[in-house]
Amino acid sequence: MASWKLCAWTVIVIVCVLGKISGLDNGLALTPPMGWLAWERFRCNTDCKNDPDNCISDRLFRTMTDILVNEGYAAAGYEYINVDDCWPERERDARGKLVPDRERFPYGMKSLADYVHSKGLKFGIYEDYGNFTCAGYPGVVGHLAGDAATFESWGVDYVKLDGCYALPADMDHGYPEFGRQLNLTGRQMVYSCSWPVYQIYAGMQPNFSSIIEHCNLWRNFDDIQDSWASVESIIDYYGNHQDVIVPNAGPGHWNDPDMLIIGNFGLSYEQSKTQFAIWAILAAPLLMSVDLRTIRPEYKAILQNRKIIEVDQDPLGIQGRRIYKHRGIEIWSRPVIPIHGQYYSYAVAFVNRRTDGTPSDVAVTLRELGLNNPAGYRVEDLYEDVDYGVLSPQTKIKVKVNPSGVVILRADAQPAFAYNAIPTRTPYTLNDVFRLTKKK
Numbered sequence: 001m002a003s004w005k006l007c008a009w010t011v012i013v014i015v016c017v018l019g020k021i022s023g024l025d026n027g028l029a030l031t032p033p034m035g036w037l038a039w040e041r042f043r044c045n046t047d048c049k050n051d052p053d054n055c056i057s058d059r060l061f062r063t064m065t066d067i068l069v070n071e072g073y074a075a076a077g078y079e080y081i082n083v084d085d086c087w088p089e090r091e092r093d094a095r096g097k098l099v100p101d102r103e104r105f106p107y108g109m110k111s112l113a114d115y116v117h118s119k120g121l122k123f124g125i126y127e128d129y130g131n132f133t134c135a136g137y138p139g140v141v142g143h144l145a146g147d148a149a150t151f152e153s154w155g156v157d158y159v160k161l162d163g164c165y166a167l168p169a170d171m172d173h174g175y176p177e178f179g180r181q182l183n184l185t186g187r188q189m190v191y192s193c194s195w196p197v198y199q200i201y202a203g204m205q206p207n208f209s210s211i212i213e214h215c216n217l218w219r220n221f222d223d224i225q226d227s228w229a230s231v232e233s234i235i236d237y238y239g240n241h242q243d244v245i246v247p248n249a250g251p252g253h254w255n256d257p258d259m260l261i262i263g264n265f266g267l268s269y270e271q272s273k274t275q276f277a278i279w280a281i282l283a284a285p286l287l288m289s290v291d292l293r294t295i296r297p298e299y300k301a302i303l304q305n306r307k308i309i310e311v312d313q314d315p316l317g318i319q320g321r322r323i324y325k326h327r328g329i330e331i332w333s334r335p336v337i338p339i340h341g342q343y344y345s346y347a348v349a350f351v352n353r354r355t356d357g358t359p360s361d362v363a364v365t366l367r368e369l370g371l372n373n374p375a376g377y378r379v380e381d382l383y384e385d386v387d388y389g390v391l392s393p394q395t396k397i398k399v400k401v402n403p404s405g406v407v408i409l410r411a412d413a414q415p416a417f418a419y420n421a422i423p424t425r426t427p428y429t430l431n432d433v434f435r436l437t438k439k440k
């Protein structure tokens with residue numbers, strides 16, 4: 001295990017023992033789940049006859065399992081292989097049991113889950129609280145206990161329960177009830193809910209204290225699509241509603257801004273870096289929906305950026321916030337470990353939403369970002385892999401942010417005794433991407 005992971009888990013254990021973690025008490029998802037999810041990229045392609053490589057099938061999930069393990073994704077933390085809609089037969093069997101599509105999943109779901117487990121990964125499945133899934137396959141209503149038992153018997157580790165063809169008002173009891181049935185099986189399954197988003201669409205005010213108590217993660221907003229406009233709309237939604245959304249996140253219970261679309265058709269390289277950085281600030285589940293067989297190396301590198309994954313997986317589980325927004329420049333910030341006295345460390349993302357085709361300079365002191373630790377912060381750039389040493393709160397940092405791009409820094413609070421270690425070297429001869437000037 002990498003040392004940062006060991007460290008992170010030690011802190012999780014301490015946090016769990018010392019503090020009361022309120023939330024779904026299944027002990028799962030103490031950091032946001034990471035994995036691969038079929039929907040955004042592969043949709044409801046059931047045409048295995050004409051498109052055998054891309055249809056929703058046993059083969060697709062086994063292939064992605066192999067790649068997760070063989071190409072470094074699992075080592076970076078990606079763990080779940082998640083099936084989405086369009087996996088079952090259109091009808092239940094004579095006993096009312098869900099049946100995987102007989103042609104596309106010829107060996108059944110237990111066999112697929114066993115394969116995923118044999119590679120050291122975990123297996124997720126999709127269902128819907130209503131009469132039908134969003135794509136029209138059978139939903140769980142009327143079969144809650146039976147379907148939970150079926151998932152248990154297949155070795156499912158993660159259930160996404162959608163909310164199409166259901167009454168939003170019924171969800172306040174329906175989602176907790178299905179969660180209860182999952183728990184009754186005795187198998188630990190991460191529970192992903194779409195409960196709030198359907199209620200918000202219906203004009204209802206979701207009961208977030210109940211949602212936190214019953215779900216490990218939940219969707220608040222629209223489905224992500226393969227475009228920068230879609231990613232921007234999600235970023236804006238989370239920024240504009242942060243006072244309601246942010247307090248609900250924590251170990252075991254996460255807001256889900258939807259899948260990562262990095263490596264697909266719709267995002268540029270800069271935009272992909274922005275999605276990954278902001279998802280990390282949001283403490284979002286990192287569920288890649290991309291064809292891992294054909295992804296280009298530069299996008300793979302974004303998805304496997306360990307330093308940004310470490311921010312996402314920070315054991316404190318505090319979701320970050322948009323702390324500045326003016327003329328197309330945004331600053332997002334998230335408290336992370338280590339904490340020294342009253343001072344947290346931070347991940348800080350500078351986003352350029354402008355469309356003028358030249359990078360924008362952003363200059364700000366650490367103090368203006370709320371970083372007041374008199375002992376200073378060790379600052380590093382998480383994409384450029386540049387370590388700027390220990391900086392005092394009055395140090396002005398200057399970043400160049402590309403159009404629709406991001407600069408993400410990590411500022412680790414220093415212990416008080418390191419105060420004298422703040423370098424006084426001048427001038428700061430750093431690269432073009434990031435220049436520092438010491439405030440006089």
Ligand code: GLA
Binds near residue numbers: 133134135223
């Ligand atoms: C809804 C969900 C998506 C996906 C589809 C499947 O739209 O929000 O994430 O699961 O259903 O039909």
